[in-house]
Amino acid sequence: MTASDAPAFCVHCGQRAPGGADHPACHNPRTALEPPRYCTFCARRLVVQVSPLGWTARCSRHGETASG
Template identity: 95%
Template structure:
């Protein structure tokens, strides 16, 4: 895994090779939820949800958005 590869679960923040969800985190409900942790450094994200989607921002790795 290199520094640019995701290495953490975006739902719980635990280490996860390739950024894949853990079995406990992977269910139909979490598929619709925005990420809560950065996949690259496991920091908590600043998440804003709107009727049109969501945005999530990491202080080190920038912003991601839905759709």
Template identity: 65%
Template sequence: MTGTYCVHCGEPLAGSEHPRCHTPRTALEPPRFCAQCARRMVVQVTPTGWEARCSRHGACTSEGTG
């Protein structure tokens, strides 16, 4: 997922390195913030994956669809 905002902390990507957001641990976690608008997303984690939904930009899943 690419965009203007960090999906782990919601801060703008431009001009910041986000060292705490880019660790091996966070690579396995679902996004918590929308990459397009930085809104907090509704995240549902299941045994087989996850789905994250932004009220404005829709859903994304661990399978990469959406």
């Protein structure tokens, strides 16, 4: 992974976030339980599927992520 591949976008709003994942404006207890909505690498909308056991989120360019 190069510096250009480092996470740079908020997973909740898609805006630039230094350090990636989320930024202070979107970081609250409610969003901690929500699945990501935007790819942290390219800010594209994710295809999210939620089930009783967790969630999966897929970016058309960067692949799939699943809950833990």
